[in-house]
Amino acid sequence: MVFKIGPCPKVLFGWIIQPILQETTLTTQRLALLSVLTAVCLGLQLLPRPMNLEFTSLISFVTGMVFGSFYGASLGALIMFVNGFLSPYGFAGVVLPFQIAGMVLIGVVGGLYARMATGKLSSENFVETLVLGAFLTFVYDVVTNVGTAVYLASSLPFHEALIAVLIAGAIPSIIHVVWNSFLFGAVTFPLVNAMQKALMRRWQA
Amino acid sequence: MTSQRTLLFATLGLLVWGLLASLTAGYYYYSYNDLVNKIKKPVVHINLGINYGHSTPTKWFNETRVKAGDTLLNATMLVANVKYTVWPGSGAFVDSIDNVTNSGSYYWLWWMLTSYGWSQGQVASDRYIVGDNETYNWYYEDTSAWPPPSP
Numbered sequence: 001m002v003f004k005i006g007p008c009p010k011v012l013f014g015w016i017i018q019p020i021l022q023e024t025t026l027t028t029q030r031l032a033l034l035s036v037l038t039a040v041c042l043g044l045q046l047l048p049r050p051m052n053l054e055f056t057s058l059i060s061f062v063t064g065m066v067f068g069s070f071y072g073a074s075l076g077a078l079i080m081f082v083n084g085f086l087s088p089y090g091f092a093g094v095v096l097p098f099q100i101a102g103m104v105l106i107g108v109v110g111g112l113y114a115r116m117a118t119g120k121l122s123s124e125n126f127v128e129t130l131v132l133g134a135f136l137t138f139v140y141d142v143v144t145n146v147g148t149a150v151y152l153a154s155s156l157p158f159h160e161a162l163i164a165v166l167i168a169g170a171i172p173s174i175i176h177v178v179w180n181s182f183l184f185g186a187v188t189f190p191l192v193n194a195m196q197k198a199l200m201r202r203w204q205a
Numbered sequence: 206m207t208s209q210r211t212l213l214f215a216t217l218g219l220l221v222w223g224l225l226a227s228l229t230a231g232y233y234y235y236s237y238n239d240l241v242n243k244i245k246k247p248v249v250h251i252n253l254g255i256n257y258g259h260s261t262p263t264k265w266f267n268e269t270r271v272k273a274g275d276t277l278l279n280a281t282m283l284v285a286n287v288k289y290t291v292w293p294g295s296g297a298f299v300d301s302i303d304n305v306t307n308s309g310s311y312y313w314l315w316w317m318l319t320s321y322g323w324s325q326g327q328v329a330s331d332r333y334i335v336g337d338n339e340t341y342n343w344y345y346e347d348t349s350a351w352p353p354p355s356p
Contacts, residue, residue: 050294093352116210124211131218138221151352155324167235168327170228177225 029199034071037063041079048088052176056080057106057137058183058191064110065117065188066195072107079103098147102140109136126185133184134177141173142166240334244273249337255285256356257305258345263356271335277315278331281343289331296329302343310349316342316356323355 026034041059056079064072080099084092092099113132117125145165152161243249249271254263266284278297281287286304289297299313300306307313315326315333318340326333335341342356 128210128214131214131221134221135217138225152324154352155319155321155355157321166228167231170225170232174225174229177221 033195034067038075042082045079045083046086052172053179057180058187060103060107061110062188062191064107065114065192069108069111072110073104076103076107094151095144095147098144102143106136125189129188130181130185134181137177137180141176145169243334243336246337247273249273249335251280251335252340253280253284254342255302256342256344274334276331277333277335277341280335297331299330305345310347311345312348313343313345314353316344
């Protein structure tokens with residue numbers, strides 16, 4: 001059964017249903033997949049794990065590709081917001097808005113990249129997502145490092161704090177970039193294809 | 206002929222590679238110089254304070270003699286009874302100093318005196334090599350508000 005959210009009584013929108021969903025073409029299948037992605041992403045993000053080895057960037061990017069920039073960005077923002085309070089590494093504090101901004105960017109670029117897709121899957125696609133993974137992860141690290149520098153700016157001039165944080169964060173950043181390059185390069189297209197197939201399938205009642 | 210798309214992704218890849226390589230070079234250059242400066246002399250002297258919180262005055266161990274290359278944790282263990290847990294990848298997490306144990310939102314944090322005032326330690330104390338004439342302060346404080354107050 002394909003249930004459109006659109007036909008819900010209008011009075012519900014703005015109260016218990018986000019108004020933006022009034023215009024959406026989300027089907028129950030798409031909504032279910034989005035919910036599963038959010039739950040999996042949140043579970044993986046909050047799991048105790050080595051620092052910088054994360055799946056949130058990949059899932060935000062893939063969600064952006066399949067559902068559009070808005071959903072990719074929203075998922076990324078939601079996960080980082082919750083992570084800011086419940087992370088095994090502690091409360092994010094001043095860095096939280098920067099983490100959210102970085103992950104929103106990844107979700108948005110996922111949606112934009114899907115628009116650039118040629119429709120033909122080739123080895124070039126894997127290289128492209130690998131490079132995008134590296135670039136977006138680097139940008140995310142720089143953005144969050146700016147957040148850390150803002151925090152440190154209470155005891156140091158901002159530019160010195162920023163240089164110190166960027167240099168001190170070089171090795172963790174390399175680990176993060178290498179990990180995400182591998183993930184984006186190897187997993188993005190197989191995952192997007194699997195999700196598209198699942199969404200196209202029609203179930204018999 | 207190479208397409209614009211290929212060039213775009215090649216440029217992005219090279220940009221990330223170049224910037225990361227530069228930052229890594231900067232990291233090793235800074236780390237090397239810092240270490241060389243800290244192990245010039247076989248013995249260094251540091252000022253180490255321990256503040257047990259709850260408005261108690263800081264107990265100072267000035268001019269403490271420490272072997273060059275020793276970490277802040279080693280130095281602290283020379284003057285106090287320290288219990289800690291080593292977290293793989295992150296370093297030693299100090300659980301208690303002189304039987305004052307982390308509890309609730311109260312934790313032991315270390316601070317270093319810089320030309321800009323007190324600066325909170327950014328790495329675990331077993332990962333920071335102490336330098337000659339540097340001043341440190343272990344502060345047992347409430348971390349429920351962030352950033353926590355300096356000593």
